[in-house]
Amino acid sequence: MRAIFCTYRSDRELERCTVAAETRARWQVVYDDIRGQIDRGVLGKGDQVPGEVFLADRHGVARSTVRSALSRLEQEGLITAGKGRLGRTVRNDEPLVWNLHSFERRDRRDDPNTGMDDWARGVADQGRIPHQEIKPSLEMAEATVAGWLGVPVNSPVVRRSRRRAVDDRPWQLSDSWFPEWAKDTPLLTHVEDLVLPGGALAYLGHPQVRTRDEIRVRMPSPGEAQRLEIPVGTPVMEHVRIGYGVDDMPVRVMITVAPGDRTTLVYELEV
Amino acid sequence: MRAIFCTYRSDRELERCTVAAETRARWQVVYDDIRGQIDRGVLGKGDQVPGEVFLADRHGVARSTVRSALSRLEQEGLITAGKGRLGRTVRNDEPLVWNLHSFERRDRRDDPNTGMDDWARGVADQGRIPHQEIKPSLEMAEATVAGWLGVPVNSPVVRRSRRRAVDDRPWQLSDSWFPEWAKDTPLLTHVEDLVLPGGALAYLGHPQVRTRDEIRVRMPSPGEAQRLEIPVGTPVMEHVRIGYGVDDMPVRVMITVAPGDRTTLVYELEV
DNA sequence: CAGTGGTCTAGACCACGCT
DNA sequence: GCGTGGTCTAGACCACTGG
Structure with a gap:
């Protein structure tokens, strides 16, 4: 031996x-x-x-x-x-920092001049070129989303499906879900970034006062691997942010899938 | 066809x-x-x-x-x-929730009665049995750690190397690094959980007032896969928490590696 | 013992992309 | 054209574990 x-x-x-x-x-x-x-x-x-x-x-x-x-x-x-x-x-991949403490929060940095929302500004500040496509739709809530949003299964919800790219390379798949009230707002009709003072939700009268983020990690499904151009052997992060309103009810759920080799999440917290 | x-x-x-x-x-x-x-x-x-x-x-x-x-x-x-x-x-894996908003922060839940620190309490609250081994040591700072701690490379630093298990199954590898002052404290000598009022750092006169968390995801190295009993096709989360003191200098860096199939990170934030 | 997965061989044909 | 990786075959021996 x-x-x-x-x-x-x-x-x-x-x-x-x-x-x-x-x-x-x-x-x-x-x-x-x-x-x-x-x-x-x-x-x-x-x-x-x-x-x-x-x-x-x-x-x-x-x-x-x-x-x-x-x-x-x-x-x-x-x-x-x-x-x-x-x-x-x-392999040679440069991760991009995604600051989730400031992301879509009090100190959000939407820029009305450039039309960039909070995410796009964060990317641009790192010297990269952001791009996103948005597809809004009215759908029936599946069990998972319904549970997170606190609405009945198969009740109508507004979905904003995002495909984000950086430097012309796919970066994230991010879907936001809103309760039924959103169907009468630009959330369902506007296909560009919604850059509104204080953030779209606050502007529309449903501000987020509290969020819960859940972060999981797994291997991508074949579909995700294809859409995000993920090579074999690369895991993804799944980030779920549930935003709660003043009445402590969810006003928005956002599910983001990001390739692990291109993403670093950051939270900066005061004790 | x-x-x-x-x-x-x-x-x-x-x-x-x-x-x-x-x-x-x-x-x-x-x-x-x-x-x-x-x-x-x-x-x-x-x-x-x-x-x-x-x-x-x-x-x-x-x-x-x-x-x-x-x-x-x-x-x-x-x-x-x-x-x-x-x-x-x-495969059949039950992820464990790890709340990083409250983890080792203002509302930390160390329990002097059971000798459980904040992490152990979080696990026990989910009906699981926590266990950890701690190996303190005095080492020379490598470049990465030195950079995070803001000390010169090869200067002495205190390392507390943790191997955490849940239900007798390996769960996390977590290494904490402290500046030189820690060598004269129980941080270097105590091999059990340091359950001190307000948290060990605050008790020792170096409270954390601000933290920066960085979360990355990758496939495990062979050594990590072995020590954490990670099956093929399972990514790991790498969580780095840098704690800053009242003078805005780092007082502690903690690097945690956790198997992706057994971990859900949670952050609950007020906007 | 019988069946499992782990390892390994020595071939073969193909689509692709550079030169 | 030619070397690359992608796919595939039909065998083989082994260590391990359950009944």
């Missing part, structure tokens, strides 16, 4: 693990080879990963064994596969 | 699917079969997934083709693989 010491360098610390030689699979040897090169900086961000046939030859294994190793690295979000002559490359 | 009819017999029902031959890979047919059964509830949480050989036979494909489909479902966190006779099962 011979022991092998393998080192693994994380962002914050160096770890060491001991593995029995007999238990180490051949695909793991290939995996460690590439992973080590990435961690040590031999392979930098955006660099091309050696090809499957080359690695199979070098390690003396079958091509499918190499594919097991590379597919694991893809799952972990370290590399991404191109098509044709491109080959695989080491 | 040739159509392939494939029939699949589960224990409970016989299904038939029609697929365009040109547009759909054969592993995707198998994938859609199982995914559909999960989505429609034919396969419930905890149920056993049909075996590889069985599926290969029913769909008339090679076993490795079936494995491609099942491995994709594993990546997406829908099923999990057992060993030996167990086979694969549909």
Whole structure:
């Protein structure tokens, strides 16, 4: 029983693990080879990963064994596969900060001059170009949304479905749901950002006085992966914000799905 | 455009699917079969997934083709693989709510009677059994931590490394880092929860008056996956809380890594 | 023991995209 | 054209676990 010491360098610390030689699979040897090169900086961000046939030859294994190793690295979000002559490359993604403490709250920064809402301003302030498409619709509330909004299932609700992009790349899918009163407001008719003094909800007489945010993380569904151009091995954040009015009833529910490799959530709180 | 009819017999029902031959890979047919059964509830949480050989036979494909489909479902966190006779099962995880608005803040709920700190109380209130091990140590600050704490690189800092478990299952890895002053306090010597009136930091004369939380999501490193018993296809949340003191200097940085399938973050905010 | 998933091989054909 | 990854086959041996 011979022991092998393998080192693994994380962002914050160096770890060491001991593995029995007999238990180490051949695909793991290939995996460690590439992973080590990435961690040590031999392979930098955006660099091309050696090809499957080359690695199979070098390690003396079958091509499918190499594919097991590379597919694991893809799952972990370290590399991404191109098509044709491109080959695989080491992933390189710049996360965007999304400040959820200030987002759509007291100190919201809608800009009537540029027509940018709070989200767009936050993106523009980071030197990126925001863009969003909005599709309003009148729908029957499904169970989940009905529960959050505190209305009966299948009662009419207004939905504003957003697809947000940054620098012409898809960034977020964000759906807002409002109770029935919203059907007589621009929330149902206006297809652009609603930039109104104090925020659209306050302007329409239904200010949010309290919010509850729930954050979950999971792998994307095939549909989400397609619409957000999410590569294999990238999780998504699911952010649900429920806004409550002065009577402590929900005035809006917003469900946002954001790719994990392009998003950092921030909350700044006073104790 | 040739159509392939494939029939699949589960224990409970016989299904038939029609697929365009040109547009759909054969592993995707198998994938859609199982995914559909999960989505429609034919396969419930905890149920056993049909075996590889069985599926290969029913769909008339090679076993490795079936494995491609099942491995994709594993990546997406829908099923999990057992060993030996167990086979694969549909995943079944109950997320635990972690309220980060109240966590370690003004309304913290440490309990001197039970010796539970704020986190443990939050878990116990949800009917689960919390447990944590703490390892304090004096270390040299790495670049990341030094930057967050606002101290020189390689200057001495106190680290309290936590491994939290719920119901005897690993739950979080949480490391707190304190500036040099902490080396003369129980923060460096006490290996249990520090339950002190108003919270340890306030009691020791360095209250947090403001915090900044950063939340990121990624796939776990191999070490994290092992220590937290994270199955394939499960992302982690990385939560960084920087606490600032009355002089607006950081008094503590806490980095928490939590498995995505067992955690829901909650922030409740007043507008 | 029988059946499960884990690993592995040595081939094969294809679509794609660069040169 | 040629090398890339995507898909697929038909075998094989192994460790593990339940009945």
